Amino acid sequence: MSAIEAVTVEVGGTLVVDASGHFVDPDGDALEYAASSSGPGVASASVAGAEVTVAGVSPGTAEVTVTARDPGGLAASQSFTVTVTPPPPPPPPPPPPLGTATYRVVFEATWSASTHPNGFPPGPHFSQLIGAVHNSGPQFWALGATASSGIEAMAETGATGTLAAEVNAQVPGGALAVISGSGTGSPGTATIQQITVQTDYPLVTLVTMIAPSPDWFAGVSGLSLVDGDGEWIDELAVDLYPLDAGSDSGSNYASPNQDTSPKEAISGLQGVAPFSSAPVGSFTFTRTDT
Incomplete structure (x- = not known):
């Protein structure tokens, strides 16, 4: 099992972590994945197959824990840090039409x-x-x-x-x-x-x-x-x-x-x-x- 590195995402942005590269079943069985966030008001986490999608909600940090479970019910978990940064400032408004x-x-x-x-x-x-x-x-x-x-x-x-x-x-x-x-x-x-x-x-x-x-x-x-x-x-x-x-x-x-x-x-x-x-x-x- 290899560690999932810390990630950074902007408010309103998302990124995907492929959990399959970080968990290995010794019997080669297929694994089911779940994810949770320590601070869902900062960063949310959802799972589709082996893909964990992290979404930035508000500036701050949160720990996302990913759990892999085999058909026999054995499970392993690891966490990684998500840093959520403010969105970039909006572009300045276009200048008014020249008078x-x-x-x-x-x-x-x-x-x-x-x-x-x-x-x-x-x-x-x-x-x-x-x-x-x-x-x-x-x-x-x-x-x-x-x-x-x-x-x-x-x-x-x-x-x-x-x-x-x-x-x-x-x-x-x-x-x-x-x-x-x-x-x-x-x-x-x-x-x-x-x-x-x-x-x-x-x-x-x-x-x-x-x-x-x-x-x-x-x-x-x-x-x-x-x-x-x-x-x-x-x-x-x-x-x-x-x-x-x-x-x-x-x-x-x-x-x-x-x-x-x-x-x-x-x-x-x-x-x-x-x-x-x-x-x-x-x-x-x-x-x-x-």
């Missing part, structure tokens, strides 16, 4: 000779709008930070390709999509009819060059369209003030190209000549899917 919202963006350019009279240039306009829908991972520009190549190109020439490439390099991890729209004369308006944001991509960065200028621009960085209660904002208006990309040292609208080396940090130009303290425009984000 989305769509917005219309209206850019109202208010930069004019009446709002910023100091040396106001001929042909005032804003370049094509360019930006991203993104999460908190990437930061495409920030006050006090050095302008990326994309921000520099946008602020100096109105070009959008490099900044769009910087956004696309963050898709799909940090950014959801590039935002783009037309430019406008100033005063004037430009509208992006639809942008889509998601609960995991709730931020908007959007910029435009003030033109003509050395490297001046306006825009928002990482603007959240979620309110303090975690709900989508129905409408949000943001005043825009002039910004210096820090990549050109020109001091007026018509200054020739004067690369700043090394580049300086992006800074605000509100109230700094030639600008007054007034905004140069505004963005209004209006939710359209409600």
Whole structure:
């Protein structure tokens, strides 16, 4: 007779022990088997032929005793320990469907000779709008930070390709999509009819060059369209003030190209000549899917 080794089973699980390999009748007679548990509230035991089925009921340990009996009534028994472990934790629930919202963006350019009279240039306009829908991972520009190549190109020439490439390099991890729209004369308006944001991509960065200028621009960085209660904002208006990309040292609208080396940090130009303290425009984000 060989010993039955201890076993482990999870709550709600079962395992089978073949008792025929652990009992031998010297006369070669067929044996009948029975099994009982010292703690049926922890582990139960049942028998079918020579197979002993152990079922985990609750965490803990119990002794299961198996008895083999020959036709003459002679019996032998042995016990083994059953350890019942808790079931594995259930898998986490699937994430809720991503919440989305769509917005219309209206850019109202208010930069004019009446709002910023100091040396106001001929042909005032804003370049094509360019930006991203993104999460908190990437930061495409920030006050006090050095302008990326994309921000520099946008602020100096109105070009959008490099900044769009910087956004696309963050898709799909940090950014959801590039935002783009037309430019406008100033005063004037430009509208992006639809942008889509998601609960995991709730931020908007959007910029435009003030033109003509050395490297001046306006825009928002990482603007959240979620309110303090975690709900989508129905409408949000943001005043825009002039910004210096820090990549050109020109001091007026018509200054020739004067690369700043090394580049300086992006800074605000509100109230700094030639600008007054007034905004140069505004963005209004209006939710359209409600």
